Structures are given as C-alpha cells and as structure tokens.
Amino acid sequence: MHRTVIELLERNAAHADEFRSRFDDVQDAQHPAAVTVCCSDSRVLQDLMWGNDTPGHLFTVGNIGNRVVQRTDAGEAVSGDVLYPVEHTGTRTVVVVGHTGCGAVTATYDHLTEGLSEPAGIEHCVGLLAPRLEAGVEALPDDLSRTEAVNHLVEYNVDRQVEFLRESDDVPDDVTVVGVVYDFQDVYAERRGEVHVVNVDGETDVGTLRDEHPEVDERVDRLWTY
Known part of the structure; x- marks a missing residue:
C-alpha cells in the first residue's frame, strides 16, 4: 500500500474516534443549512474554511472552477450535485466559493487569450467556463498583470455562476445565492x-451590499466593478 494511503487511513482512524457520536442525528436523513460550491483545488479547505465539523451541516460540492453548470442532452442545466440539496433536502442557501489564483480560471484565461488546449476532460470543464x-x-x-487579471476573473466567474443559478427555473425564488472569494494569497487583505x-x-x-448587510459589512469587498 502506498504510504500516502496508509497515512490517510491513520488520520481517518483518528477522525472516526473523534466523530463516532456526531452522526447520531443524521443516520437517516440530512437537512444541510447550505450547499457550498467550491473549487476542488487542494488549497481550498472546503469545510475547514467555515470551521465546520458537524456532519449534515453543509452539502459540499467541489469541481474545478466552482461551476454550477452542466451539459445535458437538453442543453445546459444547473448541475445535479448543486441542485440535489435544493430539490430534496430543503436547503435554501447556495454559496458559490471562488478562490484567488484559481487554476481553472487561469486555464480558461489562457485558452481565451492564447488558444491553449488541454486534455479532453479539462477541455470539457474549460468549455463550460469559457x-x-x-x-x-x-x-x-489594460494595466493588469496576468496574476491580477486572473483574480479579477475569479470574481467575474463567481458572478456568472450566481447569475446562472438565479436565472434557472429549477432554483426556487426563495433560495438565497451568495458569491464569495476565498483568499489565501493576501489579495484582499493580509488575512x-x-x-x-x-x-x-x-x-x-460594494456600498449597496454593505448597507444591506451591515452585520457582515467588513467582509464585503471586490477587486473589480465592471
């Protein structure tokens, strides 16, 4: 067995010891408070970023580019892994989580500006973002560096994913959709x-959001207004 897998199993044993009793209330059903759509980048700590250690609290979706869109025979639709908790578990909050330095956004930027190609599986994902x-x-x-351009587009991508959810007939009007950016590169603040x-x-x-949500006004920020 590869050492990495052995280490994972060892960590899981500690996890099982700690969490043994925490599954009592979610044995037969789940009613998560929110579905989070995160990038599957290894630096994005999908549950830990929220301090979550409660089974059943968050329905966590991960893919490259924090996409909410999938292609079906009938055309584009809200991805089933995002829609499932909205449709079946009563979840009424969706949080789209972009992140600084996103590789999927970078690949899409390079594809759009330089025509670079990727293997078929990645090309499919880029094709949904492009x-x-x-x-x-x-x-x-015009005066942005490549790194700055990517981080601006991270916000733009979050906006487009939020827009797709809000415009979909499959997402009820009473579902709140929030777009955020997870920053581990000191882009927004040194935190x-x-x-x-x-x-x-x-x-x-930004001003409107801070006025409408004063309880989190210090956490509202953007790099780009377009």
Missing part, C-alpha cells in the same frame, strides 16, 4: 484564509 468568462476577459483593464463576500443574489455593488 463562454461565461469571454466578456470578462474583453473588459479587463490568509478569509472569505470575502462579492455577490448576494446578483447584487455586486
């Missing part, structure tokens, strides 16, 4: 690991 980021790439300020709110139900103006 139509949503193309206008953002064209609107980027690595902090989550910054950039979009609430399609509203992206």
Whole structure:
C-alpha cells in the first residue's frame, strides 16, 4: 500500500474516534443549512474554511472552477450535485466559493487569450467556463498583470455562476445565492484564509451590499466593478 494511503487511513482512524457520536442525528436523513460550491483545488479547505465539523451541516460540492453548470442532452442545466440539496433536502442557501489564483480560471484565461488546449476532460470543464468568462476577459483593464487579471476573473466567474443559478427555473425564488472569494494569497487583505463576500443574489455593488448587510459589512469587498 502506498504510504500516502496508509497515512490517510491513520488520520481517518483518528477522525472516526473523534466523530463516532456526531452522526447520531443524521443516520437517516440530512437537512444541510447550505450547499457550498467550491473549487476542488487542494488549497481550498472546503469545510475547514467555515470551521465546520458537524456532519449534515453543509452539502459540499467541489469541481474545478466552482461551476454550477452542466451539459445535458437538453442543453445546459444547473448541475445535479448543486441542485440535489435544493430539490430534496430543503436547503435554501447556495454559496458559490471562488478562490484567488484559481487554476481553472487561469486555464480558461489562457485558452481565451492564447488558444491553449488541454486534455479532453479539462477541455470539457474549460468549455463550460469559457463562454461565461469571454466578456470578462474583453473588459479587463489594460494595466493588469496576468496574476491580477486572473483574480479579477475569479470574481467575474463567481458572478456568472450566481447569475446562472438565479436565472434557472429549477432554483426556487426563495433560495438565497451568495458569491464569495476565498483568499489565501493576501489579495484582499493580509488575512490568509478569509472569505470575502462579492455577490448576494446578483447584487455586486460594494456600498449597496454593505448597507444591506451591515452585520457582515467588513467582509464585503471586490477587486473589480465592471
């Protein structure tokens, strides 16, 4: 057995010892408070970023580019792994979590600006992001570095994923959709690991968001207003 797997199993044994009794209330059903759509980047600590150690509290979805869109025979639709808790467990909050330095956004940016290609599986994911980021790439300020451009597009991508959810007939009107960026590169502030709110139900103006949500006004921030 590879040493990495052995180490994972050892850590799982400690996890099982600690969590043994925490599954008592979720044996037969789940009613998560929110579904989070995170990038599957290894630096994005999908539960730990929220301090979550409660089974059943969050329905966590991960994929490259924190996408909510999938292709079906009938066309594009809200991804089933995002829609499931909304449809079946009563969850009424969706949080789309982008992150600084996102590799999927970087790959899409390179594809749109330089025509770079990827293996078929990655190309499929880029193909879901590219139509949503193309206008953002064209609107980027001219004086940005490549790194800055990518981080601006991280916000833009979050906005487009929020928009897709809000415009879908499959997502009820009483579902709140929040877009955030997880920052581990000191882009927003020198507080690595902090989550910054950039979009609430399609509203992206920082001043408006702070006025409407004074309880979290210090956590509302954006790099880019376009």
